[in-house]
Amino acid sequence: MKSKKIQRRLGLGSVVTLGLAASMGLVSCSGSGGDAGGGNESGEKASLVIASWGDPFTSATQEFLVDPFVEETGYDVQIVDAPGKYVASLESQQQANNIEWDLLDSTSAPDAYIAYDKGLIQEMPADVKERVSEVLPEDAVTDFGITWSILGYITACNAAAVDACPQNTTEMFDVEQFPGSRTSISTSPLVNLSLAEVASGVDVNDLATHDIDIDRAFAKLEEFKAAGGTWWGSGDQYMQVLSTNEVDMGFGYSGRSYAVAEDMENLEVNWEGGLYNPGFWNVVEGSKHSEAAWEFVEWIATHPEAAANWGQALGYSVPNPESFDYIEPDVAETLADFPDNRKQLGSMNFNWYVENYQEVNDRWQEFLRG
Structure with missing residues (x-):
C-alpha cells in the first residue's frame, strides 16, 4: 500500500460525552449484582483501579x-488518568509501599519492558496465558501482558511542499534525493534508532532480533536532523507541525497521520519500512486484586467486538484478528494490524533496549541537545 488518503469515521461522539462526565468526576463506575468474586483475603469485593492516558482514551476504555465487563462481573472498576507516567509512578508507589493501581491501560512497549525488568508489573499466570494464546496471535502475548492500542510509526509527507515525497523509511532518510524539513518523535530513542537501522539496510523482518549498531544509527540520525524541522513530543504536536506546514515530512503515529490527512488533501502516508509499536495491558506488581485484574485482561482478549469498538473509536489497532470483522473497512485499512500494513512493518528489539537502556538514553539526550 503506497499511499492512502481516506476519510476516517472515528465515532467519537459518545467518547466526547463521556469525556465531559470524566471532567465532572463521573468516570469511575461501580457495578451491582452478580457474584463479584476476585476479592482479597478478607473476602472484600474486588475494586479495580486502572491507570489510563486521559481522554479520549479514558472514555473509550x-x-x-469497563462498562460491559462490569455488567458481566459486578466488579467495581475505577479509571484514573496518569498519561506518560506509568513507570515513575509505579516506582514511587512501590517505594512508599502503597500500590494504588491494579491495571495499566496501553503501556507503551518500551516502558512495559522496562517496567517488567524492574519488577513493577506482574508475570501473566500460566493458565491465563494459555487461554489468551488460543485466541490471540503469538506475538500479541508476552510474559507480562497482551498487546493493545497498536500503532505504526510511518512516513507522512506534504506533496504540495516538495518536488517528490519519500515512499518509505529509507527514502525518508535520504535528505539529498528528497530535500525538505523533517520531524520525528523526540521522546523515544528506540524508535529513532530502529528507523535509522532500517535506513542503513537492516531488513524490517530482522529488527526484532537485531542488535542496533549505536554509532551507525546515531550517524544516520545526524543526517536526518541536519535537514531541519521541529521534533514532536506528543501526538497533538505531531499533527500541528504537519498541518501548519512547519515541516514538510517525517515519521509519526499512523492514526494521527490519517487524522491530518482528513483535512490536508496533499498528505501522503506510507507504511513501507515503518515500525510496529504495541501498547500493553499490564497488571501491577503488588495489586491486591490481581486475580480479578487478570480476569479483566482475559475478558478484553476474548471479546473481539468490544475490542473493535474501542479501536474504531480511537483509530488504534487491537490484537484479536476477529475484531476486524466488526471494524468498518475504511477504518481497518488505517490500522497497524491490517494485513497489508502489518507486513510492511518491523518489530523493535525491546530486550536490547532494556539491556542498553542507560547508554541509549544518555546518548539520546546528547543528540537532542547537540
Whole structure:
C-alpha cells in the first residue's frame, strides 16, 4: 500500500460525552449484582483501579471495555488518568509501599519492558496465558501482558511542499534525493534508532532480533536532523507541525497521520519500512486484586467486538484478528494490524533496549541537545 488518503469515521461522539462526565468526576463506575468474586483475603469485593492516558482514551476504555465487563462481573472498576507516567509512578508507589493501581491501560512497549525488568508489573499466570494464546496471535502475548492500542510509526509527507515525497523509511532518510524539513518523535530513542537501522539496510523482518549498531544509527540520525524541522513530543504536536506546514515530512503515529490527512488533501502516508509499536495491558506488581485484574485482561482478549469498538473509536489497532470483522473497512485499512500494513512493518528489539537502556538514553539526550 503506497499511499492512502481516506476519510476516517472515528465515532467519537459518545467518547466526547463521556469525556465531559470524566471532567465532572463521573468516570469511575461501580457495578451491582452478580457474584463479584476476585476479592482479597478478607473476602472484600474486588475494586479495580486502572491507570489510563486521559481522554479520549479514558472514555473509550470506560464505554467499550469497563462498562460491559462490569455488567458481566459486578466488579467495581475505577479509571484514573496518569498519561506518560506509568513507570515513575509505579516506582514511587512501590517505594512508599502503597500500590494504588491494579491495571495499566496501553503501556507503551518500551516502558512495559522496562517496567517488567524492574519488577513493577506482574508475570501473566500460566493458565491465563494459555487461554489468551488460543485466541490471540503469538506475538500479541508476552510474559507480562497482551498487546493493545497498536500503532505504526510511518512516513507522512506534504506533496504540495516538495518536488517528490519519500515512499518509505529509507527514502525518508535520504535528505539529498528528497530535500525538505523533517520531524520525528523526540521522546523515544528506540524508535529513532530502529528507523535509522532500517535506513542503513537492516531488513524490517530482522529488527526484532537485531542488535542496533549505536554509532551507525546515531550517524544516520545526524543526517536526518541536519535537514531541519521541529521534533514532536506528543501526538497533538505531531499533527500541528504537519498541518501548519512547519515541516514538510517525517515519521509519526499512523492514526494521527490519517487524522491530518482528513483535512490536508496533499498528505501522503506510507507504511513501507515503518515500525510496529504495541501498547500493553499490564497488571501491577503488588495489586491486591490481581486475580480479578487478570480476569479483566482475559475478558478484553476474548471479546473481539468490544475490542473493535474501542479501536474504531480511537483509530488504534487491537490484537484479536476477529475484531476486524466488526471494524468498518475504511477504518481497518488505517490500522497497524491490517494485513497489508502489518507486513510492511518491523518489530523493535525491546530486550536490547532494556539491556542498553542507560547508554541509549544518555546518548539520546546528547543528540537532542547537540
